[in-house]
Structure formats: structure tokens, C-alpha cells
Amino acid sequence: MRADLDKEYVKTWAQRAVDKAVAAGAHTVSAKVTHQAKFALEVRNDEVENLSEAQSRSLGLTISKDNRRATVSTCELSDDSLNTLVDQAVQMCRYTDQDPFYGLPDKEWLAGEQIPLHLADETVLTKPIDEKVAMVRELERILKSRAPDFVSDGASLKTSMLVSALANSHGFCDAQDGSTISLGISAFAEDNVSADDLNTGRRQMGSWFSRSRWFDDLETLDEIADAAIDNVRRKLGARKPRTGSFPVYFEPATARMLWSHLLSAITGTAVYRNQSYLIDRIGTEVCSPAIHLTDDPLLPRGLASRFYDNEGVACRKQDLVRDGVLQTYTLSTYSARKLGMKSTGHASGVCNLIVRPGELSEREMLAKMGTGVWVTSVLGQGANISTGDYSRGVLGLWVENGQPVYPIIECTLNSNLDNMFRNITMVGNNVYEKSSTITPGLVIGEMALSGN
Amino acid sequence: MTMDQFRLTPARINRILAAAMSRSGDFADIFCEQSRFNSLAMEEGILKSAAMDIEQGIGVRVVKGEKTGYAYSEVFDEAALLEAARSAASIADGNARPGTVEVKPYKRPDYYPVSDPAAERSLDSKIQLINIADAHARKVSKKVTKVQVTMVDHQAVILMADTRGRLVTDTRPMLRFTVTVVAEENGERQQARSGDGGRVGISYLTRERLESFAENAVREAELLLSARQAPAGMLPVILGPGDSGILLHEAIGHPLEADFNRKGSSAYTGRMNEMVADPQCTIIDDGTVPNERGSINFDDELNDSLKTVLIEEGRLTSYMYDEISARYFERESSGNGRRESYKFQPLPRMRTTYMLPGKYSHDEIIASTQRGVFCKTFKGGQVDISSGNFIFVPSEAWLVENGKLTSPIKNFSLIGNGPDVLSKVTMVADDFRMSAGIWTCGKGQQVPVGVGLPTIKISEMTVGGQKG
Structure with missing residues (x-):
């Protein structure tokens, strides 16, 4: 065979x-x-x-x-x-x-x-x-x-x-x-x-x-x-929540989706095409200072590990965001030359994205959040990389006094990616390892929830 | 002739089908495909890339009850095909004496006769069309800073045969043309896209159409530059004709695919003949609309392509069946068994899904609305078929105040529950339109589909903006 x-x-x-x-x-x-x-x-x-x-x-x-x-x-x-x-x-x-x-x-x-x-x-x-x-x-x-x-x-x-x-x-x-x-x-x-x-x-x-x-x-x-x-x-008995502004907890599985939007916005292709909200932002704050993002292509057994990208350019371990500050775009040979830079070995995208964990457990983050939304899944195509506009459907749990009280459905969260990443108020220690985006859960200070 | 392309003869087909049935399957089929994809992309005023891809293979499927065995080969020698057939056969556990299967050509209509398929045209002639759209997009507005134009054509030659003795061949053309622009003003940037296509020839791309793609994309990007943030909460929603048919695709289409209902996981399982929408709603899934992107001469398991009434005046009348679910429900297939390519097994999939027109006028519907939103074009949608929770994402939309469109709005999704939203359709207009041929549906595999809708009003659904 x-x-x-x-x-x-x-x-x-x-x-x-x-x-x-x-x-x-x-x-x-x-x-x-x-x-x-x-x-x-x-x-x-x-x-x-x-x-x-x-x-x-x-x-x-x-x-x-x-x-x-x-x-x-x-x-x-x-x-x-x-x-x-x-x-x-x-x-x-x-x-x-x-x-x-x-x-x-x-x-x-x-x-x-x-x-x-x-x-x-x-x-x-x-x-x-x-x-x-x-x-x-x-x-x-x-x-x-x-x-x-x-x-x-x-x-x-x-x-x-x-x-x-x-x-x-x-x-x-x-x-x-x-x-x-x-x-x-x-x-x-x-x-x-x-x-x-x-x-x-x-x-x-x-x-x-x-x-x-x-x-x-x-x-x-x-x-x-x-x-x-x-x-x-976590979905049984779900209700449509009330409309308002609330803090939002993204568990690791949904935090992954957020990072994918950030990664789309820092590709050299999006930047040279004027299709990113992060044009001219290297060296500036694109996330809260608590955020540290590293691309590690050489993790043994890593789901997205590789030595070189699809042009043969060596992939290397590098920080993408350090203390909230954008360090580099992710560049292929072509997008690098368009922007007057060097390839970063990203013609096949980011390899294993490692998000540095914080100190808090999930329970502690929820307790500090008090009342808000816990996002367990995300629906739709409402993330606009050109402008950062964000409006996506969510499923999750309504949290009161740090405790999940009932599932929520048929609602959307709205904000702008730039505001969201800079308004990350808590990063957990609850890292999910078995993914190519290795991230803990995190809390965003405030987003507009639309429901009833 | 088609048989030669796959190095097949009737006798060889019979041997492969016999091997497929060697473990007592209920039925078996073979799906042979030779596809050629061409694409051209212009960006920043230069033709940056030209690409061509050739895919070919033969898939063998064996079905026993609800069980499926599948294997495919990209090598056309008989040994490889017999191995694929035996591999697929292993899903069934009996031992049958290989019987004889005689396949005969099976007649079918032609819903997409095309005399000038793009796949057979010179690169020069295609580049001329791209230049027209590109130049026009730049000319229309000074705010345009980037233009991308892409033209993709696909031609698939298909041969299928099954143990019912059917043998069919088909040539499926497909064309898609897209203009994407970025417009900028006062440091703000917006992107928009427009295009069209279908199972049409290259003459479909008239200068008038090409210029309209460019104009629509530019106009939409400019509108978005002046758009305000959308409201949040429950509001009346008016969906414009054409594109908004994506509502049907998500809210009712997916949950009515018969595989979900066979497994019992859909919000509509067990609700046949019940009222599931307002009586103004008659919803159809149709594989026979001439030259539509979602049209098929027969489906990918050799069943006739049909026009299937899913909802008649609000009442659920049919699911969309593939052969497995049709046998399970003891009825005829509705011809919805489709697959992306020989690499995939067929599943119940939509073709072109649309709602019949109603009695109101578009203007009457707008005028009836004190405060709400009007959506004209869409980016896409998604549904959870079990809860019926679905979302769709507008690109061009307006605020409606005191019966008039007042200002463009941006950055929102619409979210609701299928049965709930379709019960709240309070007005259906007489201005039915088919959407442009640009939609692709993903269900583990991609197939081209169409949608269509007249203007409709939904009395309330959740508008996912940010202004309370």
C-alpha cells in the first residue's frame, strides 16, 4: 500500500x-x-x-x-x-x-x-x-x-x-x-x-x-x-441574553480564534495590499502589555512544526509580539520584497503560536470578572481584517458573581480587534497544549453584547 | 469518447462494479472525473499570476444500509481500480458471488448548454476582460487605492456508472469573475468585492457586466467609508432581493439536508408536514435553473436533478435527499447527492435555494418600517443545524428610519433561530431576484450553490451592532 x-x-x-x-x-x-x-x-x-x-x-x-x-x-x-x-x-x-x-x-x-x-x-x-x-x-x-x-x-x-x-x-x-x-x-x-x-x-x-x-x-x-x-x-437550556456592554472571557478553544485574526492582520500580504488594520504598526502596542506571542517552528511533535516554509526559507523561533508591542510582520519572499524587508520564513504562515500564560486560574479569572460572558464557540465571518471591525455570533455561558449560571445563544459580540487586543485585562494559566495555537484563556475588558 | 479518457470500457466498468459488490453491498457506483482549473489574477495593475491545475481520479463507493465504503485512485489501470473497489467493498460483511452488472447510457437533460466555455479560450481573450474591469475600477473613484481582479474557470468531465445499470457522462463548465477594491479617505480604509459567474460561457462577461462589477465594488467600499456603527438588539430586518437568499441557505437549507434528519440531529427532525414558516413562504431547492452556479444535469450519484419544494406556504414538504437517506426514508432521492470531486463521497447538498415572490412591493416594505435595518449584500453565513441557531453577515446595509433608508451602517451580523425567524416573515415582495453566481457551500467539502430571494421583512431579529 x-x-x-x-x-x-x-x-x-x-x-x-x-x-x-x-x-x-x-x-x-x-x-x-x-x-x-x-x-x-x-x-x-x-x-x-x-x-x-x-x-x-x-x-x-x-x-x-x-x-x-x-x-x-x-x-x-x-x-x-x-x-x-x-x-x-x-x-x-x-x-x-x-x-x-x-x-x-x-x-x-x-x-x-x-x-x-x-x-x-x-x-x-x-x-x-x-x-x-x-x-x-x-x-x-x-x-x-x-x-x-x-x-x-x-x-x-x-x-x-x-x-x-x-x-x-x-x-x-x-x-x-x-x-x-x-x-x-x-x-x-x-x-x-x-x-x-x-x-x-x-x-x-x-x-x-x-x-x-x-x-x-x-x-x-x-x-x-x-x-x-x-x-x-454547556448548551442545554440556552437563552438569548440581554443587550449591553460586558467583560468577556474567551476559553482556550475560542481564544485561538482571536489569535487567528491577529495573525491574519500581520501577514505581509495583507499589509502590502492595504488589507490590514495593522499597517505601519511595527514597534507599537497592538495588544495589552501582558501579551507575549512567540512562533516556535521547532517544537518536537508539534502540530505545525517545520524546518522551512513552502519556499525553502528556514523557519526560526521568533517573538511576534513582546510586552504587547508588534515585533514583525510575517513575510514571504514576495511580501518581504514588496515592503523592503527580508523573508521571515512565513510563506506557509505561522507555525506553532505560543501565547505566554499568566498567573490566574480559570476560576480566578471568572471571579475577578464578576458578571459577563464566557465564550465557548464563535460563529460567522464577521471579523474584518482591513478595518479590525468585529461582530461575530457566540455561544457561551452567562456568568454572575464569577459563576456560570446558564448557557446563552443567538447573540453577538461586537467591538474592534485593535481595541479588543489592547483591552485584554487578564491572561490565564489554563493553557491548552494540543493545538498549533497554544494559548490560555483570557478576558477582554468590555465588548458590546447584542441579544434581546 | 469520455470512456477512453478514463481508460474504461463497458466490460471494465462491469468488472469494477462486480468487485465492489463482492461483499454483498446494497449498491455501488463509480465516479470518474477529469478537471481543469484555470485562474488569472491582476493586482496593482499587472497580471501577476496565471495558474492551471489538473485533477483526475476515479472514486468507488459501496453502500450497505446506512454504511458507506469509499476509495479512490488517481491511477487508471485496472489493478488499481479493482483494489479501490475491494477496499470500498469491505464496508459490507457478506460474501456474494460476483454477479454481472450491465451498464447502459442513461438519458438526461442539459441545463447548461455552453458553446464558448472559458476553459477553451485563449489567455489573451481572458486578459482583455480583466483589463476592462481593472481599468474601470480605477477610473470610477479617486478613493480607490488597490484593485484585485480574478477570473477562475473550471471544466469537469464526469463519467458515472452504478449497479442499477446507469451510465452517464457530463461536462460541467464553471466561471467566476471577481473585483475587489480598497478605498481610502481621511486615513480610513474599506474593502469591498463584487462579481458574478455560473455555468456560463465567456460571452457572459460583457463589457457592461464587467464594468458593473467594478462599479458595485467601488460604490460599496465608498459607502462603507461613510457608514456608521450599526445598532444592537432586536429590530425589524428587511432583506433586499438576491443576495439575501443566504438566509434560506442557513436558516432552513442546511437543517433540511436529509443526512441530519436520518441521524435525528436537525431542529426539523420529525416535523414533516408541520407549519415551520409564515404561510407567505414557499421555498424551493432547484438543480434545474438554466446556467446557474448550483445547477446540475444529474446529481453525483446518477439521480435526476429536480426542482424540490421544501416549504409550501409555510408547511414543511420535503427534505433534501441523497440516495442513502432516500432509501432510509423509503422514498425517491430528490437529486441532492453532491460531492466536491472524486476525492469525496456524496452528501445531501443544496443546489439553488430560493423563495417565491409575494404580493408586496419593495417600497411598501421599506415604508412600513419605523426603525430597522435594510441589508443588500452579504459576505456569508453559518448555522448550527441542531439548535437552528444561524448567523449571516451583511456587507452593504442601511439604517431604516421613518420608512426611509437614512444612512449606511457597518460592522454587524444578524443572528437568530431558523424556525423562529421564518415564522416572523411578515411581508414578501414581488421583486424576486437570483443572487450573483459567487456562492460556495462548505460541509467538509466545497460545492457551488445558488440562492435567491424577493425583498422580505422579518418583524424582529437580533442585529449585532454596538450601539444600544
Whole structure:
């Protein structure tokens, strides 16, 4: 099944693609070849309801001639297909305009020596299917035994093993492999509403998925089932809250969403396109002084660990925000040159984002907050990176005197990202580790809650 | 001809289907796809990138009751396809003697005849169109500081065969053109986007249309520059024609997908034939609208594409079925089984979802409103199908005061509960319009869809602004 799922195979194709494109007259070439084995399994009501398996390949090629660029890709790895693809790319370069900022990264930016990061768990490919089925069945059984009034919406396991090679005409050629595993369950329960309410038929669904690179690093089946059950219970009996201004607690799972908005706004691409609210803000306060954000690409077994980005530029550990002050934009070669800077190794985005924890436990933060909103999930597309405007739907808990009193639903939180990050009043010590954004929960001083 | 592309013959198809049925599945199908995507992007007045992607593969599916086995191969030799078939077959646990399956071509209508697919046009001719839109966006307003124009076309050649003996082929064209602008004034910056597309040929992109995309994007960005913060709390909401159909997609569409109802997780489970909306509401999901982005000649499990009435005068009349849920509910599929590509199994998905027009005029509806909001265009939406809690996010919107649109407003979402909001539709106008062909629906996999709506008034829902 995995005869050719190895690094040499993809490296050979990536180098071959570079050589052919150079021979066809390309001035710069960058080639990426991937080979992936995917597996998915879903169990519902103790039956294996879905089983799928596949291997897929891809070969992508970006070439330039006189600073005119073209990108082509295919899933067919054969000499015929590669020849056609290279011809196409060379043709297409005649039509694009000269872009003086386009080019390969400077040679000295490219990744060199590597240390083992342990990103590939071979058992993803070798674990017998019966064992996988037994594990997923057991997860569902635990949930049902602990919450007999809940209905399972299915427990699932997904695994992937990806081998990918990158080569360019500066002589870079390397391959990496990595596995990812996701194990989780969804369940729902009846949530009867009062007779005069129009929300007849309401149910509440909750789920929890544990993700890791190694089977050993997954949360236990008990932990996953309990987290899913808790996520249903935290929605049962939900009410629409009153409109007003309140402090807001984001637990680690939703704090992650906030950081993703900040990361979008500091990408070099958003900045040079005038599509960020953080243009010209390096060296200024973009978060409260309590905030310290570090990108660590080299965490062993890290979900987003890597040595180099998709241009081959070395990724390194670096502070993005120090004491609330923005240290850098996250730059690819292109966006760096547009802004007169150097690539920061972020052509594939931020790797593992580490948010420095504070001193307070979740309970202490809630106690200090007193009355306000506890956000457990976020809905919608209402974060505008260009302006910082923020209006998103939330589900969560209404907190009074530091205690959650009832779930809330059908409400939105409104503010502006710039105000929100600078108004972080508390950072917890309750870090959730099993994510590529490793953050504690946090409290934002005040946001507009819209409900009744 | 299509068979050759996948190195298939009727005999080979029969052998693959027989292997798929070797463990006593209820039925099996194969889905063969050869796709070509082209995209061009202009930014800062230069054509920065041209890209082309070719994807091809064959997926084999075996179904037994509610259970599905799936595998695909990107290699077309028979050994690989038989291995995929056996892998998919393992979902069923019996042992059948491989029977014989004879597939025959199955007739179907053509809802998107296109004589000039963009996929077959020269780069030169496409670049000319991009230049028109780009130049116009810059000309319309001095406040414009950045313009991005993208043109994406996709052509998929599909062949499907199943153990019912059906064999179908189809060519599915798709075109999408988008203009994004950034406008700036007094240190403030706003971004807006406009575009259109569908299963249309390149001649759809007339100069008039291209210029209107540019004008709409610029006008919206300028409006946002002068917009005020939106109010917060429960208010009457008027949804303009076209784009606002996203309300239907989120509030009622997703929860009526039959997989959720088969599993019992939807807020509408067990409510067939009940009143779930105001009697002014008749809501349809339709795969047969000519050249629409959400149209299909047949769905991705070889069932006829249909026009399905979901809600008739407020009463729930049908879910959207794929083959598995249709068999579960012992009825015919409504032709909603769709997939993103050969890499995915089909699921119940929407096609083009719209509401029929009513008796009021647009102006009457605005005039009837003392204080509320009017929403014209949208960015997107999301729903929790179990609670019915849904959200959608406007881009161009206005405050309504004393029966008139007074000032543009920004930075808010609309949130509510599907059954609740649809019961509060108090007025439906006669100005039905289909939205521009730009929508993509995500449910673990992406499929193109359409929406449409006349102007409607919702007596109250939560407006997520910040001014109390």
C-alpha cells in the first residue's frame, strides 16, 4: 500500500521537475511534490458507518521567465504529464506581466542543517484496522455510558501521512514527512424550550476532537468523551441574553480564534495590499502589555512544526509580539520584497503560536470578572481584517458573581480587534497544549453584547 | 469518447462494479472525473499570476444500509481500480458471488448548454476582460487605492456508472469573475468585492457586466467609508432581493439536508408536514435553473436533478435527499447527492435555494418600517443545524428610519433561530431576484450553490451592532 510513500520518491520528482523546467528555458523554478495516504473511519450506534482510504499525489510547479510567473499543478506523476505541464507553464509566462518583486528567496535564507522533529508516527500506516475500529467504538461506548440520554452523532478517526518535497533552481532539494491524527465524537440531546417559544424541535450538539501527530499524544478516550459531553451540557437550556456592554472571557478553544485574526492582520500580504488594520504598526502596542506571542517552528511533535516554509526559507523561533508591542510582520519572499524587508520564513504562515500564560486560574479569572460572558464557540465571518471591525455570533455561558449560571445563544459580540487586543485585562494559566495555537484563556475588558 | 479518457470500457466498468459488490453491498457506483482549473489574477495593475491545475481520479463507493465504503485512485489501470473497489467493498460483511452488472447510457437533460466555455479560450481573450474591469475600477473613484481582479474557470468531465445499470457522462463548465477594491479617505480604509459567474460561457462577461462589477465594488467600499456603527438588539430586518437568499441557505437549507434528519440531529427532525414558516413562504431547492452556479444535469450519484419544494406556504414538504437517506426514508432521492470531486463521497447538498415572490412591493416594505435595518449584500453565513441557531453577515446595509433608508451602517451580523425567524416573515415582495453566481457551500467539502430571494421583512431579529 505504501510502496512509494517515501522521501526519495518525492524528492526525485521535485528535482526532475526543476531540471526539466530549467532545460525548457525557465529562469527560476520552484517545485513541490506530495504523496499522501489518508484514512477515515466513522462509527455510529456501534456500527462502522463509514470507511474510506486513499492515496493522492500532487506535483506543483511555479516558474518565471524575465520576472513573469506561472503556476501549474497536476495529480498525475508521469514523464508525459510533467513534459506537458512544463510546456504549459513556459507558454503561460508569455502572458503574465513583469513583476520585479517576484523571485526565489535569497540563497542565504534557505534552510540548512536539521534536527529531528519526530513529526511522523509510522503506526498511522501500520496499525491494524480492527484496532482502529475498536478504539473508535470504545470512545462511543464511553460517551453513551456516561450520558445515556444523549444520542451519538458518530465517533471518528482520521489519519494522514504526508510526504512532501520541495526543490528550486537555487539548488535546494529536501523532503519532510509528517502524520496527523484526529479522534473525536459528536453527540446531541433534546433541548425543549418553553411552550410560547418558536424554537420548537431544538436540539443541542456538542463535540470534541483531539488532534496530534502521534497516537500516544492524543487525549485519552475518557477525556475526549467528557469534553464532548460537557460541550452538549454547556448548551442545554440556552437563552438569548440581554443587550449591553460586558467583560468577556474567551476559553482556550475560542481564544485561538482571536489569535487567528491577529495573525491574519500581520501577514505581509495583507499589509502590502492595504488589507490590514495593522499597517505601519511595527514597534507599537497592538495588544495589552501582558501579551507575549512567540512562533516556535521547532517544537518536537508539534502540530505545525517545520524546518522551512513552502519556499525553502528556514523557519526560526521568533517573538511576534513582546510586552504587547508588534515585533514583525510575517513575510514571504514576495511580501518581504514588496515592503523592503527580508523573508521571515512565513510563506506557509505561522507555525506553532505560543501565547505566554499568566498567573490566574480559570476560576480566578471568572471571579475577578464578576458578571459577563464566557465564550465557548464563535460563529460567522464577521471579523474584518482591513478595518479590525468585529461582530461575530457566540455561544457561551452567562456568568454572575464569577459563576456560570446558564448557557446563552443567538447573540453577538461586537467591538474592534485593535481595541479588543489592547483591552485584554487578564491572561490565564489554563493553557491548552494540543493545538498549533497554544494559548490560555483570557478576558477582554468590555465588548458590546447584542441579544434581546 | 469520455470512456477512453478514463481508460474504461463497458466490460471494465462491469468488472469494477462486480468487485465492489463482492461483499454483498446494497449498491455501488463509480465516479470518474477529469478537471481543469484555470485562474488569472491582476493586482496593482499587472497580471501577476496565471495558474492551471489538473485533477483526475476515479472514486468507488459501496453502500450497505446506512454504511458507506469509499476509495479512490488517481491511477487508471485496472489493478488499481479493482483494489479501490475491494477496499470500498469491505464496508459490507457478506460474501456474494460476483454477479454481472450491465451498464447502459442513461438519458438526461442539459441545463447548461455552453458553446464558448472559458476553459477553451485563449489567455489573451481572458486578459482583455480583466483589463476592462481593472481599468474601470480605477477610473470610477479617486478613493480607490488597490484593485484585485480574478477570473477562475473550471471544466469537469464526469463519467458515472452504478449497479442499477446507469451510465452517464457530463461536462460541467464553471466561471467566476471577481473585483475587489480598497478605498481610502481621511486615513480610513474599506474593502469591498463584487462579481458574478455560473455555468456560463465567456460571452457572459460583457463589457457592461464587467464594468458593473467594478462599479458595485467601488460604490460599496465608498459607502462603507461613510457608514456608521450599526445598532444592537432586536429590530425589524428587511432583506433586499438576491443576495439575501443566504438566509434560506442557513436558516432552513442546511437543517433540511436529509443526512441530519436520518441521524435525528436537525431542529426539523420529525416535523414533516408541520407549519415551520409564515404561510407567505414557499421555498424551493432547484438543480434545474438554466446556467446557474448550483445547477446540475444529474446529481453525483446518477439521480435526476429536480426542482424540490421544501416549504409550501409555510408547511414543511420535503427534505433534501441523497440516495442513502432516500432509501432510509423509503422514498425517491430528490437529486441532492453532491460531492466536491472524486476525492469525496456524496452528501445531501443544496443546489439553488430560493423563495417565491409575494404580493408586496419593495417600497411598501421599506415604508412600513419605523426603525430597522435594510441589508443588500452579504459576505456569508453559518448555522448550527441542531439548535437552528444561524448567523449571516451583511456587507452593504442601511439604517431604516421613518420608512426611509437614512444612512449606511457597518460592522454587524444578524443572528437568530431558523424556525423562529421564518415564522416572523411578515411581508414578501414581488421583486424576486437570483443572487450573483459567487456562492460556495462548505460541509467538509466545497460545492457551488445558488440562492435567491424577493425583498422580505422579518418583524424582529437580533442585529449585532454596538450601539444600544
